[in-house]
Amino acid sequence: AQSVSQHNHHVILSEAASLELGCNYSYGGTVNLFWYVQYPGQHLQLLLKYFSGDPLVKGIKGFEAEFIKSKFSFNLRKPSVQWSDTAEYFCAVNAFQAGTALIFGKGTTLSVSS
Amino acid sequence: DTEVTQTPKHLVMGMTNKKSLKCEQHMGHRAMYWYKQKAKKPPELMFVYSYEKLSINESVPSRFSPECPNSSLLNLHLHALQPEDSALYLCASSQDQGGLGAKNIQYFGAGTRLSVL
Numbered sequence: 001a002q003s004v005s006q007h008n009h010h011v012i013l014s015e016a017a018s019l020e021l022g023c024n025y026s027y028g029g030t031v032n033l034f035w036y037v038q039y040p041g042q043h044l045q046l047l048l049k050y051f052s053g054d055p056l057v058k059g060i061k062g063f064e065a066e067f068i069k070s071k072f073s074f075n076l077r078k079p080s081v082q083w084s085d086t087a088e089y090f091c092a093v094n095a096f097q098a099g100t101a102l103i104f105g106k107g108t109t110l111s112v113s114s
Numbered sequence: 115d116t117e118v119t120q121t122p123k124h125l126v127m128g129m130t131n132k133k134s135l136k137c138e139q140h141m142g143h144r145a146m147y148w149y150k151q152k153a154k155k156p157p158e159l160m161f162v163y164s165y166e167k168l169s170i171n172e173s174v175p176s177r178f179s180p181e182c183p184n185s186s187l188l189n190l191h192l193h194a195l196q197p198e199d200s201a202l203y204l205c206a207s208s209q210d211q212g213g214l215g216a217k218n219i220q221y222f223g224a225g226t227r228l229s230v231l
Binding site: 042106 | 219
């Protein structure tokens with residue numbers, strides 16, 4: 001079945017460590033890609049998005065993501081995490097093959113220790 | 115900050131109660147969504163309204179009944195819920211629905227945390 005996969009279920013880092021969260025999708029054709037973040041007890045916030053153009057997109061709070069079409073991947077990165085980055089991170093895809101519904105990955109819990 | 119407002123923030127109800135969740139947006143969006151989210155899980159789509167008409171119902175039990183009185187408001191009426199329906203209920207809106215691009219970016223409300231006793 002077509003899907004969105006986030007390989008890391010729970011990532012634990014110390015402050016100032018670098019972060020990379022993996023996201024792979026299995027839809028062909030045109031896709032729109034998103035990363036959402038959900039801080040403890042808060043709502044889903046859009047971190048960044050990719051529609052077309054430069055495959056390296058920058059989002060809020062120092063996050064960036066790279067779209068690699070050949071690998072069907074959209075990995076999230078941050079050079080130096082902070083304690084306040086502790087949250088749940090969801091990758092999501094809009095694709096014509098999915099009927100354009102927003103398909104979420106299962107999420108990655110990021111815990112950052114100070 | 116989110117411009118999708120959900121009320122109430124928390125709701126506790128018994129299995130025989132009838133209650134409603136409300137969602138409001140003033141961004142001029144014409145598509146509105148209800149999602150259900152369990153702890154540490156991704157949101158699951160329940161319903162989609164496009165131009166005030168129900169366009170998607172993801173086989174949700176009839177004890178959940180959506181209503182879209184106008185383009186800014188979305189309600190979810192609850193009746194005879196089960197304890198397993200306890201979850202965070204999220205509302206989202208987008209400028210449009212059914213295509214790709216910026217018009218389909220979904221913006222989420224803070225959610226209503228529902229507990230069914």
